[in-house]
Amino acid sequence: RKEVEQDPGPFNVPEGATVAFNCTYSNSASQSFFWYRQDCRKEPKLLMSVYSSGNEDGRFTAQLNRASQYISLLIRDSKLSDSATYLCVVPGGNNRLAFGKGNQVVVIP
Amino acid sequence: NAGVTQTPKFRVLKTGQSMTLLCAQDMNHEYMYWYRQDPGMGLRLIHYSVGEGTTAKGEVPDGYNVSRLKKQNFLLGLESAAPSQTSVYFCASSYPLRVSYNEQFFGPGTRLTVL
Numbered sequence: 735r736k737e738v739e740q741d742p743g744p745f746n747v748p749e750g751a752t753v754a755f756n757c758t759y760s761n762s763a764s765q766s767f768f769w770y771r772q773d774c775r776k777e778p779k780l781l782m783s784v785y786s787s788g789n790e791d792g793r794f795t796a797q798l799n800r801a802s803q804y805i806s807l808l809i810r811d812s813k814l815s816d817s818a819t820y821l822c823v824v825p826g827g828n829n830r831l832a833f834g835k836g837n838q839v840v841v842i843p
Numbered sequence: 844n845a846g847v848t849q850t851p852k853f854r855v856l857k858t859g860q861s862m863t864l865l866c867a868q869d870m871n872h873e874y875m876y877w878y879r880q881d882p883g884m885g886l887r888l889i890h891y892s893v894g895e896g897t898t899a900k901g902e903v904p905d906g907y908n909v910s911r912l913k914k915q916n917f918l919l920g921l922e923s924a925a926p927s928q929t930s931v932y933f934c935a936s937s938y939p940l941r942v943s944y945n946e947q948f949f950g951p952g953t954r955l956t957v958l
Contacts, residue, residue, distance in 0.1 A: 742883070766945060777933055777949035778886070821886070829874065829893050829940055830901065831947060835885035 735760040738824050738834035745839045747812050754808040755837040757822030767805045768823040769796055772836065778821055781807075812841045845869055847950035849934050855956045856924045864919040864953050866934030874937045875917040876901075876947065877909060879930040886933065892917055893939070924957045931955075 739758045747753040759767070766785050770778040782789050784805060788797040795808045809816055819836035826832030850865040866875065876891040878901075888901030892911040906928060908920045917936075921928060931954050935947040 768945065775952075777951055778947075779949070780946045783946075823945075825940060825945060828899070830876070830888055830891060831940070831945060833878075833886040835883070 737761065737826055737832040738822050740822050740834035740837050742835055743838040743840075745837060746842055747809075747839065748842050749812055749814060751812055752808065752810050753812055753839060754806055755820070755839075756804045756806045757834050757837075758802075758804045759822075759824045759832075760803070761824065761827075762800075762803060764824050766825060767796075767798060768831075769794075769805075769807050770821040770823055770833070772819045772821055774818075778833075781820065807837075809839070812839075814841050814843060817841045847934055847936055847948050849932075849950035849953050851953060852951065853954045855958065856921075857958050858925060860924050861920070861922050862924065862955075863921075864932055864934075864955075866917045866919070866936075866950055867915055868917075868934075868936040868948070869915065870936060870948065871914070872936035872948070873914075873939050875911065876935045876937075877907070877917065877919045878933045878935065879903065879928075880933060880952075881930050889919065889932075924955075926957045929955060929957045 769781040771781040772778040784796045793810045797806045819838045821836045822834035847868045877889040878886045890909040895914040934950040937947045
């Protein structure tokens with residue numbers, strides 16, 4: 735099983751709708767998880783961190799399911815500016831982070 | 844406060860040529876990383892450093908060398924470029940990784956094409 739797995743999509747979502755996607759991880763001992771956002775031809779930037787069961791920041795909600803070893807990201811009331819690739823990130827050991835391939839979100843007017 | 848900067852932004856090389864990519868950070872971070880990003884492959888770690896004078900291999904180190912002579916700089920070298928090294932290269936830096944804080948700050952990337 736890969737360290738981090740994501741369905742690349744694309745996830746096409748109408749403007750104003752809700753979109754959600756999951757990320758699975760292999761290391762059951764992981765304590766912290768992250769979602770990074772990457773715009774087209776730009777660098778990744780931290781969106782939110784998840785340390786316990788979940789985290790919420792405005793229209794964005796991240797949830798953690800330790801029993802099934804997955805993290806989810808939900809975006810409510812999608813905006814055109816939410817179009818990006820969302821990278822799931824898990825500590826990979828040896829002082830590094832393991833990045834998923836990303837979920838591509840396309841918000842359609 | 845410039846954050847993480849990378850030089851150059853774009854480069855075209857011929858097979859067999861060499862070059863050095865420069866990464867600089869002004870956040871006094873201990874850790875620095877070099878990644879490559881290819882379509883459908885995600886970010887893959889090439890080399891990283893946990894402090895001045897130290898380097899370590901990541902998951903795809905072959906064909907690359909690195910040096911961390913100063914805390915603020917991390918250099919990535921390609922001694923003999925190959926078309927397979929055509930990619931976007933990102934540098935990142937962070938404080939030492941720990942449970943409660945692991946944000947990595949990325950530079951804007953270097954787009955390298957090897958012909």
